[in-house]
Amino acid sequence: MNLWIAIIGMGIITYAIRLVLLLLLERVQLPAVVQRSLAYVPTAVLSAIVFPILLQPNGTLDLSLGNARLLAGLVAAVVAWRSKNVLWTIGIGMIVLWLLQAWLS
Template sequence: MNLWLVVIGMGIITYAIRLSMIVLLEKVEITPTIKQALHFVPPAVLSAIIFPELLQPGGTIDLSFSNERLLAGFLAMIVAWRTKNVLFTIAAGMAALWLLQTI
């Protein structure tokens, strides 16, 4: 199949998903339970992306001190909690990772 067509198809699928509930829920009043559930979407999805990046950097679970991403990520969490600043969090995490990689 032509790669351009595949990419356009990927775009249509992605856009349709993004538009779906914005359009479908337009005239429907969301129930309190659904509303309550949707409130947890950001912490749930973002954590589901973060955890494997820290705990399984090579594809398998690594809880040792040689897992630099776990240590750097843990430090970044502390910085994020204390400063509530995304830039500081990125800077601290990357600095820690580079430092740990050179040791």
């Protein structure tokens, strides 16, 4: 019973965080400076998720050539830049990662 309450509480909190601004911003107009800042939310948040995965694969900074995730990520970034295609980026990035892992081990 307590477990159900805990989980339903987690659900209500998560939903409220996602919902409140979608409902309120109908009546409240955001200041122009805040609206401009929102253009940077995807780039900033996604970069903040990606950088540690590439640079700290085991929790500590690893800039060596033995860091397969960093090298595969750099190759994938070049693929993304040239192709602008997410599927190519994933496919080639994973193949490079597997090859490097096989070669390094």
